[in-house]
Amino acid sequence: MKIVISNSSKQPIYEQITYQIKEEIIKGLLTENTVLPSIRNLAKELGVSVITTKRAYEELEREGYIHTIPGKGTFVASQNIDDIKDKKNKMIEEDLIRIIEECKVFKISRDELIEMINILYE
Amino acid sequence: MNKAVKRNLYIMIKNYFFNIVFLILSVPLWGITSNNIGGMTLTIPIMTYTSISIIEQYEELYNYDCILNSLPISRYDIVKSKFKSIFIIYLINTVLTLVTELGYSMLGVKEFIPANMYILGISLSFLLSMIYGAGAVFIICKFGYGKLKTFGIILMLIIMSTLSIPLYILHNGNYILQASAIIIILGAAVYFILQKYTIKIYYEKEF
Amino acid sequence: MENILEIKNLSKSYGNFKLDNIGFNIEKGYIMGFIGPNGAGKTTTIKLIMNLIKRNSGEIKVFGLDNINHEKEIKSRIGFVYDESNYYENLSVKDNAKLIADFYEKWSWTEFDRYINIFGLDKKQKIKELSKGMKTKFSLATALSHEAELLLMDEPTSGLDPVSRQEIINILQEYIEDGNKSVLFSTHIISDIEKMADYVTFINKGKIVFSEEKLKIEDEYRIVKGGLDILESISEEDFIQIKRNKYGFSGLTKDYHKFQNIYGSNIVVDKPNIEEIMLYMVGEKYE
Numbered sequence: 001m002k003i004v005i006s007n008s009s010k011q012p013i014y015e016q017i018t019y020q021i022k023e024e025i026i027k028g029l030l031t032e033n034t035v036l037p038s039i040r041n042l043a044k045e046l047g048v049s050v051i052t053t054k055r056a057y058e059e060l061e062r063e064g065y066i067h068t069i070p071g072k073g074t075f076v077a078s079q080n081i082d083d084i085k086d087k088k089n090k091m092i093e094e095d096l097i098r099i100i101e102e103c104k105v106f107k108i109s110r111d112e113l114i115e116m117i118n119i120l121y122e
Numbered sequence: 123m124n125k126a127v128k129r130n131l132y133i134m135i136k137n138y139f140f141n142i143v144f145l146i147l148s149v150p151l152w153g154i155t156s157n158n159i160g161g162m163t164l165t166i167p168i169m170t171y172t173s174i175s176i177i178e179q180y181e182e183l184y185n186y187d188c189i190l191n192s193l194p195i196s197r198y199d200i201v202k203s204k205f206k207s208i209f210i211i212y213l214i215n216t217v218l219t220l221v222t223e224l225g226y227s228m229l230g231v232k233e234f235i236p237a238n239m240y241i242l243g244i245s246l247s248f249l250l251s252m253i254y255g256a257g258a259v260f261i262i263c264k265f266g267y268g269k270l271k272t273f274g275i276i277l278m279l280i281i282m283s284t285l286s287i288p289l290y291i292l293h294n295g296n297y298i299l300q301a302s303a304i305i306i307i308l309g310a311a312v313y314f315i316l317q318k319y320t321i322k323i324y325y326e327k328e329f
Numbered sequence: 330m331e332n333i334l335e336i337k338n339l340s341k342s343y344g345n346f347k348l349d350n351i352g353f354n355i356e357k358g359y360i361m362g363f364i365g366p367n368g369a370g371k372t373t374t375i376k377l378i379m380n381l382i383k384r385n386s387g388e389i390k391v392f393g394l395d396n397i398n399h400e401k402e403i404k405s406r407i408g409f410v411y412d413e414s415n416y417y418e419n420l421s422v423k424d425n426a427k428l429i430a431d432f433y434e435k436w437s438w439t440e441f442d443r444y445i446n447i448f449g450l451d452k453k454q455k456i457k458e459l460s461k462g463m464k465t466k467f468s469l470a471t472a473l474s475h476e477a478e479l480l481l482m483d484e485p486t487s488g489l490d491p492v493s494r495q496e497i498i499n500i501l502q503e504y505i506e507d508g509n510k511s512v513l514f515s516t517h518i519i520s521d522i523e524k525m526a527d528y529v530t531f532i533n534k535g536k537i538v539f540s541e542e543k544l545k546i547e548d549e550y551r552i553v554k555g556g557l558d559i560l561e562s563i564s565e566e567d568f569i570q571i572k573r574n575k576y577g578f579s580g581l582t583k584d585y586h587k588f589q590n591i592y593g594s595n596i597v598v599d600k601p602n603i604e605e606i607m608l609y610m611v612g613e614k615y616e
Contacts, residue, residue: 007524012600014544040358044502050359051527051542105594125431132428136420185415192379193432194405328382 126203339387353540362522363515408472418457433475444470551585581609
């Protein structure tokens with residue numbers, strides 16, 4: 001599992017953690033029933049507060065990516081294929097929404113954006 | 123509480139060099155006073171006072187009170203340990219003084235002191251050590267280490283006047299033992315009364 | 330969740346200064362940053378917990394026990410690190426430790442030696458030869474060597490270089506890893522707690538301004554910035570504090586949604602860090 005936190009990013013740290021773990025699960029790098037580090041161990045390793053990792057895990061659990069068995073630990077939840085597809089789409093959607101917001105601030109039109117996408121996709 | 127006593131003794135031992143020097147130099151001089159026990163009643167209380175003074179000075183200088191009162195020990199036990207330390211220091215000083223004195227006497231540097239005079243001497247030095255030692259702790263707790271100097275001077279005056287008591291008792295040789303007993307009881311009274319009041323003061327102290 | 334520390338309606342008057350009916354709790358397993366400007370009441374609060382000074386009213390419970398009735402037991406389970414070095418300067422690290430070790434039943438010389446090694450201290454060195462940072466580390470080593478369940482630290486990082494500060498922060502994060510111990514870390518250097526504190530209690534002029542999960546505080550407050558023209562149509566009551574300069578204003582507020590809806594892209598809405606929140610709050614407007 002790889003988690004790299006940026007202190008200068010506008011994204012709150014817990015969101016970064018949630019996002020990166022989500023990503024690895026969706027990409028299949030973290031498979032079903034893999035044991036995840038405890039909230040406290042992860043906090044210590046990353047040098048962040050316990051509440052931060054707690055919140056990250058709470059988000060992930062709420063969205064169905066992980067589940068916690070009291071006394072045993074936290075595991076990657078089983079993901080069915082449709083769910084994964086949905087989740088992948090959702091992640092891309094979240095990123096797109098962010099980009100679209102920025103475009104609006106910079107006053108870049110929808111067509112200009114689509115053109116940019118076409119060029120960059122090559 | 124005993125750990126606190128151990129701590130005080132540890133500080134005393136680390137600074138005991140001065141006392142040893144003082145002892146070795148002063149005992150032969152006892153013969154200068156008109157009676158030998160005048161020397162004992164000066165030496166032992168002075169050594170006790172010095173040790174206590176150093177221990178308390180350390181505390182106040184380094185604000186060690188703050189740490190001491192953060193450790194798992196009650197204020198009651200802190201005061202009791204201070205007083206117990208006074209007594210133990212007094213005993214140590216007495217033993218060392220007597221050993222030194224006997225040593226010098228056997229070497230012929232000074233005369234032997236008759237046994238009943240020893241008893242009188244020890245009882246007087248006990249009383250004075252308690253006044254000096256317990257008094258010092260009481261004054262420091264109530265007024266702080268700074269006021270100790272005034273106290274020390276007053277005490278010196280008291281000591282000077284008590285040197286005359288042994289002279290009087292010498293004339294009435296029969297009553298030496300009874301007098302000694304009374305003096306020891308007085309000493310114990312000073313100890314316990316001052317301890318009680320110091321506990322009261324210490325409970326209200328803020329660090 | 331259990332509270333390791335509970336303070337209720339605590340008051341203390343000292344001449345000019347008054348600690349006024351304060352209260353907050355610390356749950357087991359977390360680090361609480363205790364922040365506030367100098368003289369706000371942080372040290373007073375810690376001294377009251379340790380019963381070094383007497384409270385006028387209120388209640389303090391540590392490990393569920395009243396801090397005066399169970400003073401000795403509580404103190405055997407607390408590790409403390411104070412701002413000033415209150416040790417015998419002429420004695421060595423080892424000797425000073427010996428004088429303290431005796432008082433704790435659960436003292437472990439192995440643990441003490443381990444921390445001394447980690448901190449790179451020399452046991453034979455006299456305290457007076459140590460730098461401020463080393464003295465604090467010595468203090469911390471003694472606090473961690475008797476299985477303490479609560480660490481009370483009063484400005485432990487003031488006067489320390491960044492490397493030492495980070496060392497101490499790392500040790501604290503390791504300390505709470507098992508979820509059974511807590512830390513109360515008072516400081517006016519807020520950057521120390523920005524990353525590692527789970528909870529933040531902010532005290533100002535003897536009163537508690539807030540005591541909350543750090544993430545929740547960061548969620549609640551925003552700094553709204555805009556041109557001076559916008560400032561005219563804003564009600565200052567919606568802001569905790571406003572700062573103006575020639576080119577615009579910035580203000581701390583909880584009601585940022587309101588402003589976002591009205592002013593949209595004419596204003597900037599930023600998430601502040603704890604330090605900024607404190608700086609805004611310790612302004613004149615905030616009482």
